[in-house]
Amino acid sequence: MTETIPTDASRGLDPDGLLRAYRTMRTIRDFEERVHDEFATGDIPGFVHLYAGEEASAAGVCQHLDERDTIASTHRGHGHCIAKGVDVTGMMAEIFGRATGVCKGKGGSMHIADLSRGMLGANGIVGGGPPLVCGTALAAKQQNTGGVAVAFFGDGASNQGTTLESMNLASVWNLPAIFVAENNGYAEATASTWSVAADNIADRAAGFGMPGVIVDGFDFFAVHEAAGEAVERARAGGGPTLIEMKLTRYFGHFEGDQQTYRGDEVRNARETLDCLTRFRRRVVETGELTAERLDAVDREVAALVGGSVERARAAPAPDGADLLTDVYVRYE
Template sequence: MSATLTRDDLLRAYRTMRTIREFEERLHVEFATGEIPGFVHLYAGEEASATGVCLHLRPDDRIASTHRGHGHCIAKGMEVAPMMAEIYGKKTGICGGKGGSMHVADLDVGMMGANGIVGGGGPLICGAALAAKMKGTDGVGVCFFGDGASNQGMILEAMNLATVWRLPALFVAENNGYAEATSSKYSVACDNIADRAGGFGMPGVIVDGHDFFAVHEAAGEAIARARAGGGPTLLEVKLNRYYGHFEGDQQTYRATDEVKRIRETRDCLMLFTRRVSSAGLLDLAELEAIDRDVAAQIDAAVVAAKAAPKPTAADLLTDVYVEYA
């Protein structure tokens, strides 16, 4: 267990993972009512990745996400109430109801946005990392992407550029085994996405994405290296998503009971709880209190989102162009 983790860090990590899980599980239920517009891609099962990485980040550090971005948003510090309102397409949403699930963002906390373009976060993070380097802030940029995006040219170009310019960047490949419905065993030529790091002259590291502590330790080393001027790292996090590629996906491409088996034996929240409680670091009662508090917070966010007004016709042409004072 990482020696750098304090008791407060452990409580924060658990609260973040539980908030992501509760947020996503509730969206799974609410989406079925037909009240949420557009597409929704859930992050449940992958909580240890976003949390393990983002626990090392400051508000001025930047991350870029994927279409499966809610977990990254929460881990980077976004509030769940305006996030929920955004997903419901309401005016009180963090983006005024105009972004929805796939384009939710909050630059105030360094979240550059979920992204409907597969692999679209790579160039954004190169820009953010270059800005930090030029300003001398020792800030970092983190690009989350999936196994499908690992084959996209812009991700490969971004990794090459990050090494050429020695940018303070971290590329996190969240390999959940499926690019939509296509197994990564079929679509990715090498055994591990991290093996590609050598072609770009950067370290490549593989971790078990069900283990928060493994992710936290590996991410910490990579981020510290980036802050110190050592350049980028490719971190492959092997994990699983519990729901389909999108809400409504029946997952017929997965083996019978595959998800059930993973939930029962490799769930990141279960493993975290077992480890900290057996080591006497946190009491189960403390974690159960967090569970109740988070559940109430999500309930309130859903109620507020449903009651909030929708954008009006007058809002249609706002937020289109940058306005300078």
């Protein structure tokens, strides 16, 4: 049965862990807001899909992960990258299409990845990630590393055959995999209440023989606890879990989206549900962290993100010769 984790669940985090969580969420927020501003200048090529508003999901899940573990992401991948430890400066350069980018300017926002960090890539294909996660989970299992693999996907991908097949395969093979459905209410411009036939995406877990959990995706602590249980179960050989995060994206599907299909949920969310605001209020109220320490993190993050934009703007574009490189490891 699907269960809902209450938002005031116990945390099990020490001040360093809390600080790390806050820094991750703040970095994602600053990064995305800055990309929003920079995109408006016309200097970022192509499309960008921003993760602002959903930070607690990436941060709460990835807080449990280490170098043994892998994640696959979505169109909306910047937040997952940051939470998995991908270099922010390299990410910004990548989004600007620079040679110094984490993908040398050949991937861009939609294909941003760092396999050395276990980050298998944002994915231009909706539902592209879950099969890959079955594979990295299988590798961890075959190699006995204790590693787990997490597929982040959206409510749109929850209707893709690849995702459903992958959940079935993960159960059949008893893989250390976690399926995280980030249900932000819309697949492009189509509401999930319309496109997902079940009441909840998590309800589908029963059909694949795995636990399904619904979580308030604005609440870092709820995410952290639900993910902790799933990761623990996966590491112990207990198989996969499906977690549905209920949340909202603060920006459009892509930058430039006029969002005429939406109501006023963004304003509500920003005012009453925002993950950073709630996290901050809570840890200050409990005395676990001081406002000063959190302010210091804000300043560090602002400097980091600001610096990343300056460096990206100053960085060279890829060389023309790079057009033809890195198609193959060996060309014969």
